[in-house]
Amino acid sequence: MTTPLPSVELRAAYDAKDWASTSLGRREDWPVELQHALDTILHTEFAAVVLWGDELRLIYNDAYVQLIGDKHPAALGEPCKEVFWEAWEQIEPLFDQVRGAGRATMVEDLLLPLHRHGFLEDCYFDFSYSPLHDAQGEVVGVLDITVETTHRVLAQRRLALLARLTASLGIVESRDELRVVAHDVLGRFPDDVLGAELRFAGETAATWVGTPDDGLPDTDEHGRGAVVRQDLRDPATGEVLATLGVRVSDRLPYDEEYRDLLGLVAATLTQALSRLQLREVERRRTDEERDLLVTLQNSLLLPPQSTPTLRVAARYVPAADVAQIGGDWYDAFDQGDGTLVLTVGDIAGHDSAAAATMAQALNLIRGVAYALWERPGRVLEVLDRALQRLTEPAVATALVARVDPPAAADGSEAASGMRTLRWSRAGHPPPVVLAPDGTTSLLDAGGDLLLGVDPDTVRGEESVELAPGSTVVFYTDGLVERRGELLDVGTAALVARLAGGQHLDPEALCDHLLDGLVTEQEDDVALMVLRV
Structure with missing residues (x-):
C-alpha cells in the first residue's frame, strides 16, 4: 500500500534509511498492520510514533520530529531503548504493561528528562501507549500519541x-x-x-x-x-x-x-x-510627630510641687500605638500655707482639642484653688460648669485632693506627723493608699458622675488620715484598663504591684508601677505618687 508522507524532509529521511539492515526489513515488505499504523500517524497533527517489534523500533511523523529535537533523524528506525536511554528506566515498565497485558496506558505531566537540544532537559508530557495487534491478536507493536506539556507545567510552577x-x-x-x-x-x-x-x-x-x-x-x-x-x-x-x-x-x-x-x-x-x-519614612515621621506632641504634652504638665513634709513624683506615658496628644493630666501645687492640692484627670479624646481642654482644666483648677480656697468638691463643681461653656463641650473624669497642714492648737498633730487627705472624684479611678507597713487599701468611696454630663451635680468628698510614711497613688485609667479585660482586674493588679513597695521613694515607686503595669498600652497614662 502507498503511505503519504507529510513533509519533504521526513520523506527524505525515510528514503535515506537502510531499512533492510534493521529487524523491520524493507519497507515494501512491512506487514499490513505496520502499514496501517504508519498511515494513521502520518495523518494526525499530534506527535505520534509507532514502536514496532521486540526492539520497539521508532517510526514517527513530523510532529514527533519537533518533539525529539536533535535526536532526529538518527532515531528513525532505531530501538527505543537506544534512542531514549535517559528516560528508559521510567518508560520501560509502561511498555511492559502494554505488551504483556495488552492494556493501554495514560500518563499526565510526566517528567521525562530528554537529551534533545545538547543538554539533559527536564521535559513533561501527556501520552498514551496503546497496543497494536497482528491478525492472530498478538501484540506486535505500540502506538504512542504524545502532547508535550513542559510549557504549561513550568508556567503553573512559576x-x-x-x-x-x-x-x-x-x-x-x-x-x-x-x-x-x-x-x-x-x-x-x-x-x-x-x-x-x-x-x-x-x-x-x-x-x-x-x-x-x-x-x-x-x-x-x-x-x-x-x-x-x-x-x-x-x-x-x-x-x-x-x-x-x-x-x-x-x-x-x-x-x-x-x-x-x-x-x-x-x-x-x-x-x-x-x-x-x-x-x-512614615515611621520616622510618626516618631518625630509623636516626640513633638509628647514634648508639647509635657510642657503643659508642670513638674509637681512638693513641701518639706510631702514629696510628690509624677509620670506621663503616651499611648503606644499612635502619635497622638491626649487629655490626661496631673498636677500638684502648694497653696502657700502648707496646703498641697493634687489633681489627676482625663479629657475624653486624643487630639489637639482634648489637649487644649486639658490645659484649660489645669489652669482653672489652679485658679479656683488659689483664688477661692474652695474644697475639692467645690473645685470640681466649678470645673464641671466651665467645661459646658467651652466652644467644644467636653466630658472628663477628674479627681481633686487636698492635704491640709497640721492644725492642732497644741501642736500635737504636727508633732505626730499625721496629715488629712480630702478628695472628690468625678467618675475617676480611685486612689490607692500604701501604708508604712506595706499593706494597701483602695479609696473607692464616693465617685460621682463624670464631668460634662450634668453641670448641676453636687460633688461630695471623702477624707482619710495619713500616717508618716504613707503613700497615695493617683492615676488615670490607662494604667489599669485593658481591652477585653474587666477594670477590676487591672485595679487589682495595681494594688498587688504596689503592696510591699513602702521602701521605694516616690520616683522609684513610679517606675516600679510603670514597669510592671504598662507595656503596649492603648491609652495615655498619668501617674502621681504622694509620700507623707
Whole structure:
C-alpha cells in the first residue's frame, strides 16, 4: 500500500534509511498492520510514533520530529531503548504493561528528562501507549500519541512561586525579615532556582541558599546553570536598593520565559523593599510627630510641687500605638500655707482639642484653688460648669485632693506627723493608699458622675488620715484598663504591684508601677505618687 508522507524532509529521511539492515526489513515488505499504523500517524497533527517489534523500533511523523529535537533523524528506525536511554528506566515498565497485558496506558505531566537540544532537559508530557495487534491478536507493536506539556507545567510552577513570594513578602516588617522570607520561598522552588542571594546595598558578604555561587560569570542568553544578577532599584530615584543573584537551572533552557520569571521575582522584591522604605519614612515621621506632641504634652504638665513634709513624683506615658496628644493630666501645687492640692484627670479624646481642654482644666483648677480656697468638691463643681461653656463641650473624669497642714492648737498633730487627705472624684479611678507597713487599701468611696454630663451635680468628698510614711497613688485609667479585660482586674493588679513597695521613694515607686503595669498600652497614662 502507498503511505503519504507529510513533509519533504521526513520523506527524505525515510528514503535515506537502510531499512533492510534493521529487524523491520524493507519497507515494501512491512506487514499490513505496520502499514496501517504508519498511515494513521502520518495523518494526525499530534506527535505520534509507532514502536514496532521486540526492539520497539521508532517510526514517527513530523510532529514527533519537533518533539525529539536533535535526536532526529538518527532515531528513525532505531530501538527505543537506544534512542531514549535517559528516560528508559521510567518508560520501560509502561511498555511492559502494554505488551504483556495488552492494556493501554495514560500518563499526565510526566517528567521525562530528554537529551534533545545538547543538554539533559527536564521535559513533561501527556501520552498514551496503546497496543497494536497482528491478525492472530498478538501484540506486535505500540502506538504512542504524545502532547508535550513542559510549557504549561513550568508556567503553573512559576506562577505558584510568584504567588507565594508576593503573599509572603506582604507581611514582612524589616529588610532582614524580607531577606529571610525571599530566601525561604526561592529555596522551595529548586527546579527553577538552584541558588539565590539577596544582598542589600552596601553589603559585601554573600548569603546564598541552595547551590552557592562558585564564581561563575553572569549568564548570557544561553548560559544555563550560571548566575544571573539583577539590581533592584528604587522606582522613584533609581537608587540601587539591593542585588538579587539567582543560579538558574542547568536542565532548562534560559529562554525568554525564564528571563521573565526572574524579572518578575526582582520586581516583586523591589516593590516589597520600596514599601518597607516608605513605611520606614512614615515611621520616622510618626516618631518625630509623636516626640513633638509628647514634648508639647509635657510642657503643659508642670513638674509637681512638693513641701518639706510631702514629696510628690509624677509620670506621663503616651499611648503606644499612635502619635497622638491626649487629655490626661496631673498636677500638684502648694497653696502657700502648707496646703498641697493634687489633681489627676482625663479629657475624653486624643487630639489637639482634648489637649487644649486639658490645659484649660489645669489652669482653672489652679485658679479656683488659689483664688477661692474652695474644697475639692467645690473645685470640681466649678470645673464641671466651665467645661459646658467651652466652644467644644467636653466630658472628663477628674479627681481633686487636698492635704491640709497640721492644725492642732497644741501642736500635737504636727508633732505626730499625721496629715488629712480630702478628695472628690468625678467618675475617676480611685486612689490607692500604701501604708508604712506595706499593706494597701483602695479609696473607692464616693465617685460621682463624670464631668460634662450634668453641670448641676453636687460633688461630695471623702477624707482619710495619713500616717508618716504613707503613700497615695493617683492615676488615670490607662494604667489599669485593658481591652477585653474587666477594670477590676487591672485595679487589682495595681494594688498587688504596689503592696510591699513602702521602701521605694516616690520616683522609684513610679517606675516600679510603670514597669510592671504598662507595656503596649492603648491609652495615655498619668501617674502621681504622694509620700507623707
